[in-house]
Amino acid sequence: MKKSLYTTITVFFIFIFIFIFYVRFAEYKNMENLKSNPSQTISLQNHTIVTLPKISDKAISYKKVNLNIWSLNLFLTFAIPVLFLTTGLSLKLKSFVENTTKSFILQIAFYFILFTIINCLITLPLDYYSRFINKHNFGLSNQTFAKWLSDYLKSFSLSTLVGAAFLWIPYFIIKSSPKRWWLYLGLLSIPILLFTTFISPMYIDPIFNKYTSLENKGLEKKIYNQLDKVGLKDSKVYQVNKSVDTKEMNAYMTGVFSSKRIVLWDTTINNLAEKETLAVTAHEIGHYVMGHVWKSIILGGIFTILILYLVNKSGLWIIKNFGKILGFRNLYDIAALPLIVLLMNVFMFLGNPVMNTYSRSLERDADTFELELTQNNYSAITSTIKLHENSLVLPHPSKIYEIWYYTHPSYYERIEFASKYMPWIENKPLKYNKYIKK
Template sequence: MDIRLKKTIIIFFVLLLIFISLMIFSEYRNIENLREEEGVNESALELRKESLKVWGVRLLLNFLIPLLFLTTKFSQKISSFVSKGRGSIVSGILYGLIFFFIVFLINLPLNFYSSYYLNHKYGLSNQSIWRWLELNIKSFLTSDLLTALFLWVPYGIISRGSRTWWIKLSLLVIPVIIFMVFISPLVIDPIFNKYTSIADEDLGKEITTLLDRAGIKDAKIYKVDKSKDTKTMNAYMTGISSSKRIVLWDTTIEKLNEKEILSVTSHEIGHYINGHIWKNILLSILGTFILFFLVYIGSEWMLYYSYGSFGFKTLSNYASLPLLILLLNVFLFFGDPLSNYISRKMEVEADIVEITLTGDRESAVSAMEKLSKNNLGVKRTSKLYEIFYLTHPSLEDRIEFYKTYPID
C-alpha cells in the first residue's frame, strides 16, 4: 500500500474521531443547558446522552468494518472461496450472503442495545425479544438478502464498462428508487406490520374533508399497528394515483385528540401537495449520479495506490464490495449537511400547509409537544448536530414558527 493511501486513511480516522468528540462535547453542553430550564424531562436527557454514545460507535463501525474487510484481505478470501468452480452469478450471490450476514452479526449487539435495551430502559418499547428478533431477521431478508441475490447485476455492469459503469449503474438505480418510494409501502411494509382502515368513522370523515380541501382525491386512510413495537408516534403520506394513502400509527390515534391528529395529518398532506415525494425522487436520482461518480473516482484512486494490498486489483472482483461501501459511506457522510438542510426546508413548507389548512395554531403546538414528550425528544440540539443530522427543525423552532406564522 502506498504511503499516500495510508496517510489518507489515518488522517480520515483522526478527523473522524475529532468530529465525534466535538459532537459529543457540543451535545453534552447542550444537554446541561437544557437541564437548567423548567419542565425538562430528565429521562429524555439521559436517553440523549446514551444515544450519542451509540451514534459515535455506529459511525466508526460504518467505516471501520468495510476497511477491515479490505486490509485483512478477508473480503478477497471470501471471494476466492465462493468462486471455486462456480459461475459469476452464483459466486456473487454466495459472496453477498456471506458478507452481509457477517456484517449483520457484527452490528447485531449494537442494534440490540440501541433499539431494544435502551427503548425498554426508557419505556419507549412494547416489543418482546422474539418480536425484536423477528423484525431484525425480516429486515435482513428484505434488504441484505435481496441485495445479495442481485449483486451480480451491478458487478456485471462494472465488468463491462470500466469508465462508464457509474452512469449505467445510476440509471439502473432509478427504478429501485421509485420502487422504494411507491411500491415498498404496499409490498414490503405489510411484512412488518398490519394495516387496517381507521375504525373511528368521524375521524375518517374529518381527514377526508382535509384531503378535499387540499384538492386530493381518492386517498385511502390507514392505521398501522405500531403499538406492538413502540410507544412512539408518527404518521406519513405516500403513493400516487389510486395508491395514495395516509397512514397513522395506532399510537398516534390513541394519544392525540382529534384536532391534534388532524394537525399531524395536515402536515403530511403538506408534503404531498408541495410535491416533496417527487422532489425527493429527483434529488435522489441526481444525488445517485453524483455519488456514484465520486465512488468511481475514489475507487480508481484507492485501487491504484493500494498496489494490490487488498488482494485484488480490479473493481469487477466481488471482493471490492467493502471498498464500494466504504466510499459510499464516506461521501454520504459529507453530503449529509446538504441533504438534511433540504429536508428541513421541506418540513417548514409542510408546517405552513399544516397551520393554513387547519387554521389551528394551538393544536399544532400541542400535538408537537405531545409527540416530543412521548418520544422523549429534546426541544433543541447543538448547531453542529443540527447541521449534520437534523432532518426536521428543532421542537423549539417549530413551536415558535407555529405561534408566529401569519395565517389570517
C-alpha cells in the same frame, strides 16, 4: 506502499474521532444549557398561552445514551469495510465463492450473503441494545423479544435476498462501462426508487405490522375531507398497530399513483386529541401536494449519480496506489465490494449537511401548509410538543448535530413558527392557497 495505506486509514479515523469528540462536546454543552433554562411559555395572537414542558432528566439521560450509540455506530460504519479490506477477509471470501461455483452471478450473490452475515454478526449486539434494550430501559417500547427478533430477521432476510438477487446488475454495468457506470447506475436508481415507493406500502410494510382502516370513523371522515380539499380524495387512510412495538407516535403519507396513503400509528390516534391528529395529517398531506415525494425521488437519483461519480474517482485512485496490497485491480472485482461500501459511506456522510438542509426546508414548507389548511395554531403546537416529548426528544440539538443529522427543524423552532404564522388573521395571502380548494 503498505505503510502509506495504513497512514491514510489512520488519518481518516483521526478525523472521524475528532468529529465524534466535537459533536459530543457540543451536545453535552447544549444539554447543560437546556437544563439551566426555566420553563417557557408561548403566547398566540388570540392570547392563548402554551406552557412548554421543562426538560426532564429522563430525556437528558436518553440523549446521553443515544450519543454513545451514535458514536459507536459511526465508527463501525467505516471500520467494518476497512476490516474486510485490510485483513484479507474480502479476498478469502472471494476465493471461497470462486471455488464454490463458476457462475459469476452466483459468486456475487454468495459473496454478498457472506458479507452481510458477517456485517450483521458484528453489529447485532449494538442493534439489539439500541433498538430493544435501550427503548425498554426508557419506557419507549412494548415490543417482546420474539417480535423484535422476528422483525429483525425479516428485515435482514429481505434486504439480503434482494441484494443477492440483483447485485450482479451494477457489477455488470461497472464491468461493461468502466468510465460511465456511475451515470448509468445513478439514472437507474430513479425508476428503482419510484418502483420501491409504489410497492413498499402495499407489499413490504405489511410484512412487519398489521394495517387496517381507521377504527375512529369520525376522524377518518375528517381526514378524507382534508384530502378532498387538496384533490387527493383517491388516497387511502390506514392505521397500523405500532403499539405492539412502541409507545412513540408517528404518521406519514407514502406511496405513488394508486398506492398513495396516509398511515397513522395507533399510538398517535390514542394519545392525541382529534384536532391534534388532523394537524399531523395536514402536515403529511402538505408533503404530497407540494410534490416532496417526487422531488425526493428525482433528487435522490441526482445525489446517487454524484455519490457514485465520487466513488468511481476515489476508488480508481485507491486501486492505482494500493491495488497490489488490497489484492484487486478493478472495481468490478468481487473483493472490491467493501471498498465501494466504504466510499459510499464516506461520501454519504460528507453529503449529510446538504441533504438534511434540504430536508429541513421541505419540513418547514409542510409545517406552513399544515397551518394554512387547518388554521389551528394551538393544535399544531400541542401536537408537536406531545410527539417530541413522548419520544424523549430534546427541544433542540447543538448546531453541528442539527446541520449533520436533523432532517426536521428542532421542535422549539417548529412551535415558535406555529405561534407566529397566522396570515389569515392578518389578512395576508396564504403561501400555498393554490393547493387548497375553496
